[in-house]
Amino acid sequence: MPAPQHRQSRITGALLRWYRRNGRALPWRRENDQYRILVSEIMLQQTQVRRVLELYPRFLKRFPTFRSLANARTSSVIRAWRGMGYNNRALRLQQTARTILQQHDGKLPGTVETLQQLPGIGRYTAHALVCFVFGEPVPVVDTNIIRVLSRLFPRAISRDRSGKVNVEAVWTAARSILPRQNAYRWNQALMDLGATICTSFNPQCDRCPVTAFCPSAFRIKKRSPGTKKVEPGREGIPNRLYRGKVVEVLRNVNGRRFLSFSHLAKQVKPNYGERDKRWLRGILHGLERDGLIATKRRGSTLLVSLPE
DNA sequence: GACCCGTGGCT
DNA sequence: TAGCCAAGGGT
Known part of the structure; x- marks a missing residue:
């Protein structure tokens, strides 16, 4: 394992290089329209990229702007959400569009604190918007990044007896390693690595750009029995x-x-x-x-x- | 902090 | 195949 003081920059360099060649070409990347980025982030909550790729263009064609969404009948928004799942998201997205028009001059607020007060926008999405819309160097922590960083930094990111990671420690690690000059690409790269290589099940460590720095490489345990929760x-x-x-x-x-x-x-x-x-x-x-x-x-x- | 909220693909 | 999993958030 390389010297600790060089490890972080080696990791960021290797992953950014990998992302340049292997990053996914997703329509909401390189997108300038803040409304379109917001829609993508809401749709991507707990929803796989493949599904969003199918339904995102259709929804934007139907509701191309904050105003068109805010003025629409709620029934038509719910209909346009068909196939996405978690229908409450559609309601909150429309309510957020209305609040932005009524209280924020039709523009997305630029701070985490203000964004997080909008319905359907929590800690992750608020940070994602500040980075992806406004280009500011803030960390982002989603399920992919929790997995990637907890494997890369198992000592800094502790787990409890049941194996659940300390999410607050992930935010701290993400803030620590964030390369300020490439925050957008870095955050996207982390998520792509988690989605395509450093997957939950059967990760492809032999194809990973940061195996040399990863204490968990080729040592990922198959998930333990797990307690199936009974839903009503x-x-x-x-x-x-x-x-x-x-x-x-x-x-x-x-x-x-x-x-x-x-x-x-x-x-x-x-x-x-x-x-x-x-x-x-x-x-x-x-x-x-x-x-x-x-x-x-x-x-x-x-x-x-x-x-x- | 536990529980609830859709949908469909994957192993 | 039955359970896991997926760019989380609200209560």
């Missing part, structure tokens, strides 16, 4: 999948028409029965509370649709 659900299917199904069914209802509870129930759960009624009402109540659906009564029947 119905007949073994988690409730959130039913939530997604409800929204998907309503997407396919024409215009602003409502669907009756019984029609919806049969499409959401093929073997729907009277015993499921209370449960499904709970699902709908949760969706309405989140703002993902709207309901009204006509006589004794409940009518459901996407929100205005």
